[in-house]
Amino acid sequence: MTELCIDFGGTAVKIGVLDTGSPLATTQIPVDRRDPLGRAEIAARELIAGTRPEAIGVALPGVVDRRAGTLVRAHDKYTSLAGVDVRAWAEKSFGAPAAIENDARAALVGETVHGVAAGARDAVLMTIGTGIGTAAMMDGIVLRGATDHAGILGGHVTVDVDAGPCNCGNVGCAESLASTWALRTHPDLRTHPDLRALVEAAGHDRGARDVLDRFVRVWGAALVTLCHAYDPAVAIVSGGVLAAREAIVPGLTAHLERHMWSSAHRPQVVVPDRPDLSVLRGLAVIARKDLDA
Numbered sequence: 667m668t669e670l671c672i673d674f675g676g677t678a679v680k681i682g683v684l685d686t687g688s689p690l691a692t693t694q695i696p697v698d699r700r701d702p703l704g705r706a707e708i709a710a711r712e713l714i715a716g717t718r719p720e721a722i723g724v725a726l727p728g729v730v731d732r733r734a735g736t737l738v739r740a741h742d743k744y745t746s747l748a749g750v751d752v753r754a755w756a757e758k759s760f761g762a763p764a765a766i767e768n769d770a771r772a773a774l775v776g777e778t779v780h781g782v783a784a785g786a787r788d789a790v791l792m793t794i795g796t797g798i799g800t801a802a803m804m805d806g807i808v809l810r811g812a813t814d815h816a817g818i819l820g821g822h823v824t825v826d827v828d829a830g831p832c833n834c835g836n837v838g839c840a841e842s843l844a845s846t847w848a849l850r851t852h853p854d855l856r857t858h859p860d861l862r863a864l865v866e867a868a869g870h871d872r873g874a875r876d877v878l879d880r881f882v883r884v885w886g887a888a889l890v891t892l893c894h895a896y897d898p899a900v901a902i903v904s905g906g907v908l909a910a911r912e913a914i915v916p917g918l919t920a921h922l923e924r925h926m927w928s929s930a931h932r933p934q935v936v937v938p939d940r941p942d943l944s945v946l947r948g949l950a951v952i953a954r955k956d957l958d959a
């Protein structure tokens with residue numbers, strides 16, 4: 667049973683061929699803003715090399731309509747895909763049934779089925795990168811809500827009402843204050859091209875250390891809100907920058923310890939061993955489940 671999984675991320679598209687959730691081959695290409703599907707199709711065809719997958723999973727960094735197979739809204743990311751039937755594209759291009767999902771939800775499925783939180787039934791996930799993605803699971807059910815928005819907008823919780831507008835319409839969102847996108851949009855932060863560069867600079871530069879401390883507090887504030895909303899046993903924190911987990915996780919854990927509701931359970935904060943595979947593994951599970959249903 668092979669699954670073709672395509673993860674349209676903030677800066678790169680990751681593509682994998684998996685066998686019942688285990689990666690067989692993966693590749694990565696930069697995002698082509700003008701024709702993201704066309705470029706991904708070429709790379710995926712090279713990867714599957716003439717074989718036909720049995721199921722396909724596609725992840726997008728925004729609100730998706732699972733039934734319609736479309737990206738509803740991703741603010742500033744993949745604007746050319748708004749309203750496009752991505753599922754129909756995948757099924758036509760690769761000749762198998764396809765499922766689409768929000769990337770953070772897919773990552774949460776991946777980590778609670780195969781990964782660092784395997785077996786967890788109450789979990790939240792926060793992925794930090796170009797933006798901040800979140801997802802939540804309660805009693806073993808990944809939350810979707812009436813219109814597929816539940817759990818995934820945790821990066822757009824207001825952490826400063828006096829801060830400027832976010833591109834989502836809200837003000838002072840965690841994502842607009844502490845993400846790679848924030849580094850690129852705030853004039854005084856542009857010296858750090860991405861979060862990894864910021865962590866690197868924080869090792870020897872006082873100013874960068876202050877910025878990183880503030881970012882960790884913003885992520886901590888967003889995580890406190892997620893924990894208050896969903897009461898998880900496990901909080902999964904993911905994203906490429908977590909390669910430097912010792913620069914981030916202790917601060918996050920301390921923030922939860924200090925600032926969560928006095929009687930609330932402090933979740934175990936965990937980091938995936940392979941954060942680059944969380945979404946692809948989750949997509950394989952989702953695609954297979956849809957096929958069985």
Ligand SMILES: [Zn+2]
Nearest residue numbers: 822832834839
């Ligand atoms: Zn926002």
